[in-house]
Amino acid sequence: ILTEKRDSTGIITLNHAEKRNALSETLIEEITSALEGFRALEIRAVVLRAQPGIKVWSAGHDVNELPLRGRDPLGWNDPLRILIRSIQEFPAPVIGMIEGSVWGGACEVAMACDILIATPDAAFAITPAKLGVPYNLGGLMTLINMIPLPIVKEMLFTAQPLPADQALNLGIINYIKANDEIESFVFDMAQRIANNSPLSISSMKDSLRLLSSAHAVTPDLFEKIQGMRRIVYDSEDYQEGIRAFREKRKPRFMGK
Ligand code: YXS
Numbered sequence: 001i002l003t004e005k006r007d008s009t010g011i012i013t014l015n016h017a018e019k020r021n022a023l024s025e026t027l028i029e030e031i032t033s034a035l036e037g038f039r040a041l042e043i044r045a046v047v048l049r050a051q052p053g054i055k056v057w058s059a060g061h062d063v064n065e066l067p068l069r070g071r072d073p074l075g076w077n078d079p080l081r082i083l084i085r086s087i088q089e090f091p092a093p094v095i096g097m098i099e100g101s102v103w104g105g106a107c108e109v110a111m112a113c114d115i116l117i118a119t120p121d122a123a124f125a126i127t128p129a130k131l132g133v134p135y136n137l138g139g140l141m142t143l144i145n146m147i148p149l150p151i152v153k154e155m156l157f158t159a160q161p162l163p164a165d166q167a168l169n170l171g172i173i174n175y176i177k178a179n180d181e182i183e184s185f186v187f188d189m190a191q192r193i194a195n196n197s198p199l200s201i202s203s204m205k206d207s208l209r210l211l212s213s214a215h216a217v218t219p220d221l222f223e224k225i226q227g228m229r230r231i232v233y234d235s236e237d238y239q240e241g242i243r244a245f246r247e248k249r250k251p252r253f254m255g256k
Contacts, residue, residue: 001030003037008194009187010038014050020059021050023105027062028079032086039091044198045190046090048113049097053179060104060127063245073233074136080105084142087112088209091202093193097186098122099179101161104131108139111146114205116173117186123161124172126152130159132241132253134232137217137225145212147172 002013012034014021050057061080066073087094096113104127128135143152155162167173177185237253244251
């Protein structure tokens with residue numbers, strides 16, 4: 001990643017284009033430690049972006065780091081989960097500046113941002129079904145807090161990209177701006193945020209996080225869901241999804 005401080009705004013630029021900014025443990029650790037550094041500097045707005053003009057904002061979880069059979073690929077301490085929480089718990093607003101396509105877990109990273117501004121070519125594809133991955137409860141919570149349920153279902157079940165104009169119509173992203181306008185638009189908004197009360201904003205951001213995740217899940221319900229998910233990540237289909245990705249071929253899911 002590249003990091004930059006511009007007045008009270010901190011900028012994180014994903015910078016591993018040769019691997020399409022796949023969210024490896026290393027890349028995620030760089031992002032989370034940059035956020036920790038920004039917290040110490042009392043940064044008042046963060047911009048999370050990729051290199052200008054990029055075709056793929058992020059290809060999502062690094063598939064080569066997905067555990068093979070028998071382990072939850074999206075457990076509490078897995079890097080992607082740590083990244084999502086570090087964005088959601090950062091005391092200042094995080095603006096996702098999206099150019100290009102966003103895949104898999106990177107869609108959830110985008111949806112964990114507080115405000116999303118995208119270029120017309122941006123698109124969002126949530127792809128666990130393409131790999132045979134059972135998305136986790138917290139991750140689904142992030143998605144349904146940002147996306148209307150019928151659209152979340154369409155995105156999860158088809159694994160097809162949702163284009164920026166459709167995302168704007170649905171209120172998933174705040175603005176679409178042309179490539180040559182988006183940077184100044186995003187930084188102007190970051191500056192407006194930085195000029196307001198950081199204490200007020202931080203308390204409201206965290207209150208909204210707590211309110212939006214306040215869903216009663218009984219122990220039975222939780223264990224039922226975990227049991228269902230375990231059947232999936234223990235399945236042949238889960239292994240087939242990862243194998244197919246590595247062999248650069250279409251997966252053949254047999255439902256077992
Ligand atoms: O073959 P080399 O070594 O050059 O590397 C290739 C790809 O293997 C690598 N790469 C990735 N490596 C690990 N994890 C990834 N997700 C990943 N994506 C790409 O980057 C190099 C260039 O990739 P290539 O040749 O395919 O680039 P392209 O421009 O032709 O196509 C760009 C994409 C993004 C359309 C294509 O790379 C792609 O479809 N990537 C996978 C997108 C995806 O399905 N992501 C979901 C990952 S799983 C996840 O996020 C969650 C666990 S979940 O499944 O629950 O959503």
